[in-house]
Amino acid sequence: MNELESWLVEGCRVAQPLSALMGSAIAEPTTLHSGALVSVQACIALDGHPIMIGGAALLGAAGEAAGLLIPPLI
Numbered sequence: 110m111n112e113l114e115s116w117l118v119e120g121c122r123v124a125q126p127l128s129a130l131m132g133s134a135i136a137e138p139t140t141l142h143s144g145a146l147v148s149v150q151a152c153i154a155l156d157g158h159p160i161m162i163g164g165a166a167l168l169g170a171a172g173e174a175a176g177l178l179i180p181p182l183i
Contacts, residue, residue, distance in 0.1 A: 112153065112154045113151060113152075113153055114133075114152045114153060114154050114159065115132070115133040115134065115151070115152045116132050116133050116149070116150065116151040116152070117129060117131075117132035117133070117134075117135075117149070117150045117151075118130050118131045118132060118141070118147050118148070118149050118150075119147060119148045119150075120141070120145055120146065120147040120148065122139070127148060130147065141168055142168070143168055143169055143170035143171075143173065144167070144168065144170075145167075145168045146165065146166075146167055146168075146178075147165070147166055147168065148163065148164075148165055148166075149163065149164060149165075149166050150162065150163040151163070162181050163181065164177045164178070164179055164180065164181040165177065165178040165179055166178065
């Protein structure tokens with residue numbers, strides 16, 4: 110069985126460095142705006158084995174597409 114164990118979205122609030130904006134362990138998530146460039150990571154369990162996935166994404170506005178900027182790294 111596959112399960113999403115944890116996830117994290119990081120981005121810059123004003124300037125570098127990256128900050129944790131939302132995720133499975135973030136108590137107070139930050140609202141993300143369209144056009145934001147973020148780093149997205151997740152850990153899924155595949156038959157009990159953790160698999161880490163991550164990539165950069167550009168967020169779209171409501172009704173617009175969002176997209177990964179590179180293929181996800183596994």
